[in-house]
Amino acid sequence: RTALWKIQLLDWEDPLPGECLFLIKGAKERFKTEKKPVPKAWTVEDILSSYPGRAEVLAELEDHYREEILSLKSLKDRTIQLGLDLRGGMRVLIRADVEDLEQSSGKALTSGEKEDAVRRALEILNNRIDQFGVTEPQIRLQGDNMILVELPGDVDRERMRKFIQGKGILNFHIVNDEALEKFKEFQLRNPGEIMSLDGQIIQPDILPKGTRLYGFYEKDSYGLDQLKGFTVVGEEIGLSGNYIRDARVSSDSITNKPVVNFFLTGEGGDIFYKLTSENVDRTMAVVLGDKVKAQARIAEPIRDSVRVTGFSRDEASDLALVLRTGALPVPLEIINQLAIGASLGEDAIRQGLKAITYGFILVVIFMFLYYKGAGLIADLALILNLYFLISVLSVFGFTLTLPSIAGVILTVGMAVDANVIIFERIKEEYRIGKSAKAAVKAGFAKAFWAVLDANITTFIAALALSQLGKGPIQGFAITLAVGIV
Known part of the structure; x- marks a missing residue:
């Protein structure tokens, strides 16, 4: 406008x-x-x-x-994201609610059972957050029942909260048509009494007991939920999301919109078949959290799988991932959720970048002055090496941390070292009277195995660190391995 x-x-x-x-x-x-x-x-x-x-x-x-x-x-x-130490991010402190687990199981748990439940919850969180796309998250136990999660970069707080706690799992409800008609009459008479000032739905007193009013939402062209209407469903869950054994995201062949295909367990299939058999020609609502995301008329009984639209691609992927990684063995309660700043100030980061830049320029100047034309070629190869390294890290969504920068610097140092070894071998051959062509050929031949051995041994060490290390150590190892390759 x-x-x-x-x-x-x-x-x-x-x-x-x-x-x-x-x-x-x-x-x-x-x-x-x-x-x-x-x-x-x-x-x-x-x-x-x-x-x-x-x-x-x-x-x-x-x-x-x-x-x-x-x-x-x-x-x-698609750009390289800065890590927690360079850019800041989010720190979440989570408490495993072992008391709630004991109440739901109806028995007192031993210390070993409590510890096992917390460790399994930690493993599921690791799987979820790794697949969520956050590179180099820090997830570790604190004490007996506390879990600390540190996520670098710009993370959606509410999305991550649902993701960690496993909330937002969808359920299937049958729409109560009679209650919906009563609500529509009430809405015509009282249009301003449906939503509170903070945007929450007010449950009208005219609704029968055992029913609940939900908003029906659709995605707009920006991918945001827009309230399109209301529906009334029974509070009793027709089918819980716990009966979904797998969920995959695909695209509709006509509209190209995201579609989630849910595959039910054997028991879930039986429950869903009975539910849909008893409610043919009635409307079923797909409820995600506190929003109705899709509604459809039941034309015939359904048993094994369900195909649902109404989600954005990110929302569909998150939902499918949470369902695939399984239910948490113990309820998790977020105690504290903070957006944190970088551990290094902007001035310190700027000084570090200056040091890297000046060091790189000095290396380039030295190689050119000492080795002349050959040094210039080595400088160009060094610049291309850095370009390819940054490109690969960007393509794979790598998060850059201080240890990762150290890996980049070490890669540059190894590349310069290899060039120096080759040039010195060439000079040695040239001094004993060989022609330029013969000296270059012999110099490369004699330096090749020394350079190759150094790179292979370093790559093996980086590979071991990337598999055995976690967090910053893993970031350093991956950067070094990519730089060597």
Whole structure:
């Protein structure tokens, strides 16, 4: 609207502003369709006259800026993320509620059983967060029943909260049509008494006991949930998400929207078959957390699998992942959730980057001055080596930490060391009277095995560290291994 307002402030004969030049493409197509002469210089009048009305111009502007925002978001996801020590992130302290586990199991647990439940919860958290896409998370036990999770980068707090606690698992409910009709009549008489000031749904007193009002949400073009209406379902869960043994995300062949395919356990299939058999021609609601994400009429009994739409791709992937990694053996309660700053200040990071830059420049200058043309070739190879290293780390969504930077520096040092060894061997051969071509050939041959041995042994050490180490050690090892390759 701001862009349209700026255009309208201009005179009709004024040229189109630079930030609105993208409108010319659509205007050209309309002029050609209507067989009008295409202007050589586009004015405000030419652009606005090519659209039927104000709404069409707004839609064109919104589509353009939405695509621009989403492309920037996609680009951000493909760049190297800074780690907790360089950029900050989120620290979450979680308590394993062993008392709740004892109450639900109906017996007192031994210390060994409690410890086993907490360790299994830690393992499931590791699997979830690793597959969630956070590189180099720190997950460790603190005391007997506390788990500390440190996540680098810009993490969605609410999304991670649901992810850690395993909440947001979907359930299937049968819609109560009679109660829904009563609610619609109530809504017509009292339109302002449905939502509270903080956006929460107020449960009307007219609803029968054992029913609950939910909002029905759909994704807009920005991927955000928008309230589209309300529905009333029975509080009794028709089928719990615990009966889902697997969940996979695919795309609809017609709309290309995300589709989640749920595969039920044997017991779950029997329950779902009975539920759908008894409620043919009634509506089933798919409830995720406190939102109805999809509704469908039951045409026939269903047993083994369910196909559900209504989720964004990220939401569908998260849900499928939580279901695949299994239920937590003990309830988890988030005690503290903090956004933390980088352990190094911006000045310290800036000084470190300066040191790396100056060191690299000095190496380049030394190689050029000491080895002349050969040194220049080595410098170009060194720059390409760094370029490929950063590219590979970016493609795989690697998180850059201080130990990772140390791995990059060590990679540069090893590359320079290999060049020095080769050049010195060439100089030795040249001093004993060999021609330039023969000296280069002999120098490379004599230095090859020494350089190869050094790289292989370092790669083996990096591989061992990447498999046995955790967190910063693993980051250092992966960076070093990629640099060597």
